[in-house]
Amino acid sequence: MSISVALLAVAVLVWPVRHAQRRLRALMPVERQPKRRWRLPRPTNAVLAVVGAGVGWCVLGPGGAVANAVLCVTCWRRWHSRRSRRRRTQVAEGMVGALGALVAELRVGAHPATAAERAAMDADPLAAKAMSAVAKTARLGGDVDRALVRSAADEPSLAGVLGQVGRAWRLAGRHGVPLAEVLDSVRRDLDQRLQFSRQVHARMAGPRASAAVLAVLPELGVLLGEAIDARPLHVLADTPIGQVLLATGALLICGGVLWSAKLTDHAVMP
Structure with a gap:
């Protein structure tokens, strides 16, 4: 009896024939290979x-x-x-948001590495990458300034901002200045320059x-x-x-x- 019911179910599944393939795919989804997008080579001058x-x-x-x-x-x-x-402006805006989140975490007493990790969660991709580098270096006790220099080499549009952040981090560690206050000064400076740039534009x-x-x-x-x-x-x-x-x-x-x-x-x- 069970075999008959199973055969009947299979018959209903594959009939009519023109809809059988779609029904079988719905039951057993096949992993589709991502299509490779062919991009035209970038023209030069x-x-x-x-x-x-x-x-x-x-x-x-x-x-x-x-x-x-x-x-x-x-x-x-x-x-x-x-x-x-436009890319520089977008990256700078992302860094303003990431620095704001980093400063907020530091002011509530979070460790710099933890604060940088949390700031990277909702940040712009490039800013998140920089914050992740800061978090890894700070957790291992490394030189954050040098890590930011390496990140700036990968993304030239972030070179100026990351240079300021690295100098602020070094200043706080060398002279005992609260890190949150120094980074907040960097964030305010960057935000003011962005606002001035929009007005002039x-x-x-x-x-x-x-x-x-x-x-x-x-x-x-x-x-x-x-x-x-x-x-x-x-x-x-x-x-x-x-x-x-x-x-x-x-x-x-x-x-x-x-x-x-x-x-x-x-x-x-x-």
């Missing part, structure tokens, strides 16, 4: 310059090759610079917009000339003086963009 020069040569000749190569490299540098600035929106408009105006002038049948592209592509002007104009425009970006980025760097 040299690769972008060569590709841009090839495209520019096909469209506008030698002058177009120079102009497009410079334009591609400039756009890539600006994108990479903005991404790096907001105030620099006008100059950045003006620089972008000035960089786009020559291209708009060329398009307007084509619209009224003045044929500026013919002059730029088919005449020697046009080729020289095209390359020179692109160099001046991109140089102005990079110079204005350097000024504004330097002002808002956290």
Whole structure:
């Protein structure tokens, strides 16, 4: 009787046939191998310059090759610079939160190693990695300053903050200053610099917009000339003086963009 019931259950499980595979998978889940994500290689300035020069040569000749190569490299540098600035800001914000948690634990009497471990639990990944290094070194009685220097070597965006934390730790150990107070001073300093950076970044929106408009105006002038049948592209592509002007104009425009970006980025760097 039991064998008959078992066979009947199997029959119900695999019927109809088109749903049998799904039911069996639900009963016996198969571990799926994580799919490997193929990432494109990161382009470099040299690769972008060569590709841009090839495209520019096909469209506008030698002058177009120079102009497009410079334009591609400039756009890539600006994108990479903005991404790096956002990453530095995010890492600094994570360290502010981690230092705040570390100071709170120290003020309630926790051991520095335990306080660093607890601070690493809810911290940003990079800040958590630094706090974990502090916890391991402090628990073994090692040099926390040297451990933070090694952590900063792995993540350059944390070098300045971790250097301050390491010096504060060394100062507290050498002169008997309460560690919580010294680290809280570092946290407040970093937080104030972040707030100042946000304010300056907001105030620099006008100059950045003006620089972008000035960089786009020559291209708009060329398009307007084509619209009224003045044929500026013919002059730029088919005449020697046009080729020289095209390359020179692109160099001046991109140089102005990079110079204005350097000024504004330097002002808002956290």
